[in-house]
Amino acid sequence: MTQPTHLASPAPLFQTAVVAGVGLIGGSMALGLRQRLLAKKVIGYDANIDVLREAEALGVVDEIRTTAGEWLREADLVVLAAPMRSLDGLARDLAPYLNPAALVTDVGSVKGGIAGVMEELGVRQFVAGHPMAGSERGGVTHARAALLENAVWVLTPTDQTPLTSLSKMRSLVEHLGAAPIVMPPEAHDALVATISHLPYLASLALTHMVARDERLSLLAAGGFRDLTRVASGDPRMSRDMVVENKAALREALSRFRRQLERLEADLDDPEELLLSAQEGKRTRDSLPVVKRSLLPPKHDLVVAMPDQPNQIGAVTQLLGAAGVNIKDIEVLAIREEGGALRLGLESAEEVARAAELLRGAGFEVRGRG
Template sequence: MIHKIGIIGLGVIGASLGMALRSCCPEIIVAGRDLDGEIVTRAIELGALDLPLDDQLLAECDLVIMATPLQAMAETIKQIKDHIKPGAIISDVGSVKSWVMQLLEENIPAAIHIIGGHPMAGSEKSGLQAADKFLLQNAAYILTPRPGTAEKPLQELTELLKTIGARVVIMNAREHDQAVARVSHLPHLMSAALVNNLAAKPEFLALAGGGLRDSTRTAASDPDLWQDILMLNRDAVIEELESMLQILIDVQLALQYKDGEMLHRYLQTACTTRKNVPSLRPCLEDARDLIAIIPDQPGVIGIIGTLLGHADINIQILQLLNVRDEDEGSIKITVPGEKAFAACELLKKQGFQSWLLEK
């Protein structure tokens, strides 16, 4: 059983893990360390840790999670490998798994269970201040156990992660790296490309709407972090870039030769596929979205939350879409499908212009 957990590195992922674990598993002791001692103190104050992680406590941990940047992992492993007890589990949260798993297998004693990990959640913001105990809820959490790993430790870690709301997916390291190159690493490069394409015409940024902001959110992420991720997974990323380049060439040719039929097929495929994305999150399969126009004034979102809460309608997602010049804005509210009509009617009765979006 997992009774004590050590988290090394208290950035957005490490601290969010700590918060979620302490919230959902209060019987488990969560300790942590960071290069900055003040961050450890602050993490305890924020509820991400029970106490600091020294070497003595590290030796008592049933699970050790490395949540450091990739470039720090080799040194981290060197510092901790002689302090981890036989039978414990060591994991990580790195975005590249083949390289990390090789590093662990070459340095960690055979009596320690190596189970790589990668939570598919994060933020363009970094550091403890961006941590969120709900960050991993409904997010895929990929585990890459060393071949031959016993069933018991893998099951224990899986159940622990499910307890904090994550969707556990088990695959080997190579499969992971190819998959995340397509769903994470390539999209990050596309986000950066869109922003860099605007560099020559920065005045066009004033015309940008929500679509561009959504498409380029990850471009604001830490360049040092992403340089390491992309370089360490470069073979898989290059393969995905080649595929993307061919797609863009095909679109260019369709426009050049006025092939509207091909262009429509391309756009229709994207439209259909995108509409199916929410179904990958089980808790939102039957959810509905509604739009509400609200005045731009303090407390209005709280009023809406209270209205829906009193009607026993849970807000699953709330997103601020836009604030207009006439001192009003629009929000998108995701609620359980069976209560969507009631939520919309309730807001209308309270004077908020509201409507349901098509599924």
């Protein structure tokens, strides 16, 4: 068994990453960067020092900052993860200090205007993005790297987007375990108006009906709760999301009204209503099931894999010989200089023991117990 004492860790995609806005999505991205060994250092930037301290305590980020400054010039990746209405202001605060060579992206749910703002600010290496992931439970406390796994991640380049920056962003998304797709900003906004923003308004309308008649709340069971789940999201962030996309959303609402009117007319034509119901069932049943590890194994250990022969074997043999039971194993990322290996273990104690063994053998490890 090969157990070298001095291993060169695989080179990260980025030396220093800055996540500006350490909430649910920003925190999940920061965790993904750290746990998958994609950045040597992750800095959290936020105006709220309490949020930053929590993020640091949870191991989401390595360092914290509350004000922009020259320290930003060391970053070769900057992620803008503020709420929609704060995004432009955040960009303007950071832009004077950014390294011109840094890859810059955002995670906003509306893409129509941000690229123009970044161009105005002279940020050339910008690629607008939107990971299609989330939860009703917001904040860094609920951030999980697994939230982004298998998620569709829309990238919306413009004519001014450098192809090299788009390529880097695609690679980052893939290394985070998500699936990048590329489309124009206006196409993205029209699509999310229908599949995200319209359902939010529909949920509000239904919950308002229940709120105004307490008898309805007595009968609102599982089906109603499932249908109105998105109404449980952060009200201010949800408000900002739909207002920023109001032009596309108004068009989607117009089409939705026409569909409701057609279904209302079908109440007098049972056969036509049956056809509509059958079409609805076919469409709903054909939607892909995206399997995300929203409740990932709690006892994970990530091991850096240098580009040397038999390193996976060395890890498994070392732990096996010590009686450490590996319940799950996953190759997270492969790069020219190496990759990373995720090990699912029995307990937090097993994570600590395995980490000690592997560090003693010269491996770089990060645990989540």
